[in-house]
Amino acid sequence: MTQTFSIGELGRRTDTKVETIRYYERSGLLPAPPRSSGNYRVYSQDHLTHLSFIRRARELGFSIEQIRILLDLAKNTNQSCACVDSITRDHLEDIEHKIRDLQSLHHELSQLLAQCQKGKIDDCRILETLGPKLPLNHSS
Numbered sequence: 001m002t003q004t005f006s007i008g009e010l011g012r013r014t015d016t017k018v019e020t021i022r023y024y025e026r027s028g029l030l031p032a033p034p035r036s037s038g039n040y041r042v043y044s045q046d047h048l049t050h051l052s053f054i055r056r057a058r059e060l061g062f063s064i065e066q067i068r069i070l071l072d073l074a075k076n077t078n079q080s081c082a083c084v085d086s087i088t089r090d091h092l093e094d095i096e097h098k099i100r101d102l103q104s105l106h107h108e109l110s111q112l113l114a115q116c117q118k119g120k121i122d123d124c125r126i127l128e129t130l131g132p133k134l135p136l137n138h139s140s
Contacts, residue, residue, distance in 0.1 A: 006042075024051070029071065053071070
């Protein structure tokens with residue numbers, strides 16, 4: 001007998017929120033499961049495997065559209081994996097760009113903190129760097 005799961009059990013086994021599972025179904029990433037006589041979703045081992053693939057790809061930062069393409073490619077086991085390599089290479093380049101941006105941001109914020117003289121707000125170099133002084137808030 002084939003093992004089946006409720007949406008809650010599928011969520012627990014894959015560490016996925018029920019609403020996220022429903023979203024993946026609506027977006028076509030996860031095949032819609034059959035329904036029980038009581039109209040409950042009945043998930044199979046295939047759904048568990050499919051959702052685990054999606055979750056791992058999301059953990060690695062792949063976009064929903066990239067995952068959609070990867071899932072389609074995974075169905076054609078005899079074709080070249082060049083397209084998978086290309087998607088992964090593009091994703092890696094995006095990550096490397098984000099890392100450079102974050103390193104630059106880290107450097108800039110570190111320099112701002114180093115200039116802090118621990119004085120009053122009126123003399124704060126960090127706020128000064130962010131832009132012109134904000135108008136005073138006068139309550140009536």
